[in-house]
Amino acid sequence: RGALGGKVALVTGGSRGIGAGIAIALAAEGAAVVVTYAKSADRAEAVVAEITSRGGAASAVRADSADVEEAVGTVDRAVAEFGGLDILVNNAGGGRLDPLDVATRDEIQWILDVNVRATILVTKQALLHLPRGGRIINIGSINADRMPVPGGSAYSLSKGAIAGFTRGLARELGPRGITVNNIQPGPVDTELNSSTGPLATAMFQHLALDRFGTVEEVGALAVFLAGPQADFITGSSISIDGGFGA
Ligand code: NDP
Numbered sequence: 001r002g003a004l005g006g007k008v009a010l011v012t013g014g015s016r017g018i019g020a021g022i023a024i025a026l027a028a029e030g031a032a033v034v035v036t037y038a039k040s041a042d043r044a045e046a047v048v049a050e051i052t053s054r055g056g057a058a059s060a061v062r063a064d065s066a067d068v069e070e071a072v073g074t075v076d077r078a079v080a081e082f083g084g085l086d087i088l089v090n091n092a093g094g095g096r097l098d099p100l101d102v103a104t105r106d107e108i109q110w111i112l113d114v115n116v117r118a119t120i121l122v123t124k125q126a127l128l129h130l131p132r133g134g135r136i137i138n139i140g141s142i143n144a145d146r147m148p149v150p151g152g153s154a155y156s157l158s159k160g161a162i163a164g165f166t167r168g169l170a171r172e173l174g175p176r177g178i179t180v181n182n183i184q185p186g187p188v189d190t191e192l193n194s195s196t197g198p199l200a201t202a203m204f205q206h207l208a209l210d211r212f213g214t215v216e217e218v219g220a221l222a223v224f225l226a227g228p229q230a231d232f233i234t235g236s237s238i239s240i241d242g243g244f245g246a
Contacts, residue, residue, distance in 0.1 A: 001030045002028065002029035002030035003029045003030065003223070003227040003228065004026060004029040004030045004031040004087070004223070004226055004227060005029075005030030005031075006030070007026075007030070007031040007032070007086040007087055007226070008031065008032045008033075008034075008078060008079075008082040008083065008084050008085050008086050008087070009023070009026045009031045009032070009033045009034070009085075009086065009087035009088075009089065009226070010033075010034045010036070010074060010075060010078040010085060010087070010088050010089065010122075010126070011023045011026070011033060011034070011035050011036070011089040011091055012035075012036045012063075012065055012071070012074070012089065012090055012091050012092035012118070012122065013035075013036060013037065013038075013065070013091045013092025013093065014033070014035025014036060014037065014044065014047060014060070014091065015035060015037035015040040015041075015043040015044035015047060015060070016037075016040055016043050016190065016191060017188075017190035017191060017192060017215060018091055018139060018185065018188055018190060018215050018218050018219075019035065019089070019091040019092065019139075020035070020043070020047045020215065021214070021215025021216055021218055021219040022089055022091060022137075022139075022215075022218060022219045022222040023035045023047055023051070023058070023089075024047065024050060024051060024219060025216065025219030025220060025222060025223050026087065026089075026219075026222065026223060026226060027051040027054070027056035027057070027058055028054070028056070028223075029223050029226075029227070030056075031086075031087060031226070032056070032057035032058065032082040033051060033056070033057070033058045034058070034059050034060070034061060034074065034077065034078040034081060034082070035047055035048070035058065035059075035060050035061070036060070036061050036062070036063045036065070036071075036074050036092065037060060037061075037062060037063075038062070038063070038064045038065065038066075038092070041060070041062060044060035044062075045060055047060065048060050057082065059081055061074050061077050061078075065092040065093075065113070065114045065118035065122075066110060066113045066114050066118070068117065068118070068121055071118045071121065071122050072121055072122055072124075072125045074122070075088075075122060075125040075126050075128075075129065076125070079129050084129060084131070085126055085129040085130060085134075086130065086131065086133070086134055086135065087134070087135045087137065087226045088122065088123060088126045088130070088134075088135070088136050088137070089137045089138075089139065089222060090118070090119040090122060090123065090136070090137070090138045090139060090162075091139040092114060092118065093114055093115040093119075093139065093158075094114070094115075094192050095107070095110065095111040095114075095115065095154065095155040095158065096151075096155075097149065097151035097152050097155060097199070098151050099150055099151045099153075100153050100154065102151075103154060107154075108154045111154045111155060111157075111158050112154075112158060115155075115158035115159065115161075115162070116158050116161045116162070116165075119138060119162060119165065120165060123136055123165075123169070127173075130176075130178050132176060132177035132178070133177055133178070133231075134173075134176075134177075134178040134179075135178070135179055135181075135225065135226045136169070136173070136178065136179070136180040136181070137181055137182075137183060137222055137225050137226065138162045138165070138166055138180070138181070138182045138183070139162075139182075139183050139185070139218075140159045140162040140163055140166070140182045140183065140184045140237060141155070141156070141159040141184055141185060142184045142185065142186045142239050142241040142244050142245045143155060143156040143159050144156060144159040144160040144162065144163045144184060144237070145163075145184070145237075145239075145245050146206075146244065146245045148202075148205075148206045149199070149202050149206075159184070162182055163182050163184070163237045166180050166181060166182040166235060166236070166237060167235045170234040170235030171235070173234075174234060179225075179230065179231070179233060179234035180234055180235060181225050181230075181233055181234060181235070181236050181237075181238060182236065182237040182238065183218065183221055183222065183225070183238055183240060184237050184238065184239045184240070184241065184245075185213060185218055185239075185240050185241060186207065186213060186239065186240065186241025186242050186243075186244030186245065187200075187203040187207060187212045187213065187241075187242065187244060188212060188213040188214065188215060188217075188218055189212040189213070189214060189215075190215065193212075195211070195212040200212075203244075206244050207241075207242045207243060207244050208242060208243020208244070208246050209242035209243055211242065212242070213240060213241070213242055217240060218240055221238065221240050225238070
């Protein structure tokens with residue numbers, strides 16, 4: 001039993017990237033973890049297999065966060081499977097960095113639906129179950145505070161919304177002993193933002209450190225926020241960005 005032994009966590013978008021890193025890190029501390037995914041069933045099952053091969057408990061649920069009923073339903077699936085819900089990680093998200101006059105209405109709608117609407121509605125459903133000591137961890141972005149390249153207006157709007165949501169909800173849930181925090185990653189090496197991809201040169205120009213972050217580093221921060229040592233941290237947006245926002 002680690003620091004999160006006996007806890008149940010739901011991580012949206014846990015088949016790849018940051019969500020997979022967080023799921024594996026939470027499980028390593030003893031949490032039973034449900035990951036959701038939209039498309040990558042094999043990758044989600046690989047995350048589950050990695051966790052169970054180390055003696056942990058995990059399962060994967062296909063649920064497109066752009067679909068409200070599918071997304072909200074994952075909360076009840078997690079509760080039914082593991083008997084409760086203690087930690088919600090709203091991670092599923094992304095979006096293309098297209099200038100507003102190029103971005104399609106569908107692209108913009110997707111960003112709003114997945115990054116914002118799913119976060120608030122899955123959280124609302126989770127409130128039916130989260131006990132005292134419960135944790136809500138949103139994955140925002142340093143782009144809420146700093147967007148140094150063109151093309152990120154809709155994306156940074158969505159992540160700014162998450163920072164505001166985090167502050168507002170912390171006020172509501174404080175009396176219930178539930179904390180709400182917002183991890184704001186800078187460039188983290190994933191398929192969304194590869195350290196060798198087309199945007200990498202621009203990213204390196206704005207990093208203070210000379211590298212991208214890793215999903216393991218974001219996972220470690222999520223474990224800290226989920227654990228008892230972070231009991232007095234709520235309403236905070238915490239950057240893990242290699243100085244990108246400095
Ligand atoms: P990836 O694209 O590497 O992984 C995204 C994950 O989310 C996958 O597991 C994917 O599942 C899932 N996902 C995507 N769309 C949906 C959907 N509609 N419904 C359910 N699941 C979905 O992204 P990252 O890991 O890089 O990003 C994760 C989060 O971190 C996002 O919110 C992103 O905005 C944020 N972030 C990332 C940064 C970075 O540099 N990487 C920096 C700052 C913030 P599937 O494969 O099945 O589609």
